[in-house]
Amino acid sequence: MAGTAVRGRLTWRTATVESLVDETARVRTIGLSVPGWAGHLAGQHLDIRLTAEDGYHAEREYSIASAPGEPLAITVERLDDGEVSPYLTEELRPGDQFELRGPVGGYFVWDDADGGPLLLLAGGSGIAPLRCILRRRALAANSVAARLLYSARSRDDVIYRAELDRGWDGVEVIYTLTRRQPPGWTGYARHLDRQMLAEVAWPAADAPLAYVCGPTSFVETVAAGLVSLGYPPGRVKTERFGATGGQ
Amino acid sequence: MSPISRGFHRRHEAQQPPDRVPPGQYVTTDFPVLSAGPTPHTPLTEWTFSIAGGREPKLWTWEQFRSLPSETVTVDIHCVTRWSKLDTTWEGVSLDVLLAAVEHDARYVLAFSDGGYTTNLPLADLTGGRAWVAFSYRGGALPSEHGGPARLLVPHLYFWKSAKWVRGLRLRDGDEPGFWETYGYHMYGDPWREQRYAGD
Numbered sequence: 211m212a213g214t215a216v217r218g219r220l221t222w223r224t225a226t227v228e229s230l231v232d233e234t235a236r237v238r239t240i241g242l243s244v245p246g247w248a249g250h251l252a253g254q255h256l257d258i259r260l261t262a263e264d265g266y267h268a269e270r271e272y273s274i275a276s277a278p279g280e281p282l283a284i285t286v287e288r289l290d291d292g293e294v295s296p297y298l299t300e301e302l303r304p305g306d307q308f309e310l311r312g313p314v315g316g317y318f319v320w321d322d323a324d325g326g327p328l329l330l331l332a333g334g335s336g337i338a339p340l341r342c343i344l345r346r347r348a349l350a351a352n353s354v355a356a357r358l359l360y361s362a363r364s365r366d367d368v369i370y371r372a373e374l375d376r377g378w379d380g381v382e383v384i385y386t387l388t389r390r391q392p393p394g395w396t397g398y399a400r401h402l403d404r405q406m407l408a409e410v411a412w413p414a415a416d417a418p419l420a421y422v423c424g425p426t427s428f429v430e431t432v433a434a435g436l437v438s439l440g441y442p443p444g445r446v447k448t449e450r451f452g453a454t455g456g457q
Numbered sequence: 458m459s460p461i462s463r464g465f466h467r468r469h470e471a472q473q474p475p476d477r478v479p480p481g482q483y484v485t486t487d488f489p490v491l492s493a494g495p496t497p498h499t500p501l502t503e504w505t506f507s508i509a510g511g512r513e514p515k516l517w518t519w520e521q522f523r524s525l526p527s528e529t530v531t532v533d534i535h536c537v538t539r540w541s542k543l544d545t546t547w548e549g550v551s552l553d554v555l556l557a558a559v560e561h562d563a564r565y566v567l568a569f570s571d572g573g574y575t576t577n578l579p580l581a582d583l584t585g586g587r588a589w590v591a592f593s594y595r596g597g598a599l600p601s602e603h604g605g606p607a608r609l610l611v612p613h614l615y616f617w618k619s620a621k622w623v624r625g626l627r628l629r630d631g632d633e634p635g636f637w638e639t640y641g642y643h644m645y646g647d648p649w650r651e652q653r654y655a656g657d
Binding site for chain 1: 459460461462463464465466467468469481483489490491492493494495496497538539572573602636637639640641653654655656657
């Protein structure tokens, strides 16, 4: 964890929108060019600041979706009563600009030397920093074994679906589709529970490292479940996206 | 000069007077949960609150702690992730009461919690009726995901300073960073000066 602390003052930089990818009906990945961006670790987040013509500002925090070394990207889920996420997912066009600073946070991070095996547990848009970790692992040619258990409402709500379906060597991707399943679905079809964790999680004896990201109820269930399966609390890192928590 | 974000405009009229909401914050009626690891569940029979680093160490059991005079306060809280929640009601024991039980000349405090969390504060910010060890929220027991059985409540600083699952204080001569402060968050964390990160 050494070296992950933010150094010096974080200055606001101008970000220009380079690309927009609709991941689902509600979720979009925004590729950015940010001159002077000093790089980040997988799992960190950043702050953005939008400025209206009348000078009104709005600031929000988003997980970084791109791996270290890739062009910077964030993945944003639209919250209909929100102020920033509807703008980012519906209004934004290539060439538009806003301000950004970071990276922020140094605990919910994974880097090459941290090892594993990795157990990644995503609820909804909580997949973003975990996909970032998987990309980091792949780009570093790291062979540590990884399992991703991803809880989504339906196949259509799976973010990064094509990439996750392609997969990576040494990574098992397991879905649970909580609301609607395609015909013939044989996978999990319920909210994540202790029994599912017991079936999917690496045994505690393997000294796994777990990252849990999702809504509060998801994180509470998963983190408590892993501790009950023998995971030391210090090996279970959590990050939460509530209805308003950073989105 | 900030670049204009084309097509962006305020969607909600400001619901609250600006003297209640610090810069960069928005008001929520939810109570988001943020923590770095699993929620600890320490039985009350094993729970203690201790203050170390004074002339004599001091320790309260849960029963002793709950027999101390407490007060009900209604305060606004401000999370560094930008949500603010107004008029939250808590019951707790003032740090004035707890610190009065210890003879010391410390200037700083490192609060510590179940699960290993720590955060640093100037001692002066814990006195003068500005800080509590809260055990109740909205008239009920403090839920564990919000820091129960007891958490620090220091509403004039960003809420990461209000350590969940708090178990005690270490009195210090000097200021040393706690958990988030080690990862680049501000040593003091005044929301009205937007002290989110080191250097702010």
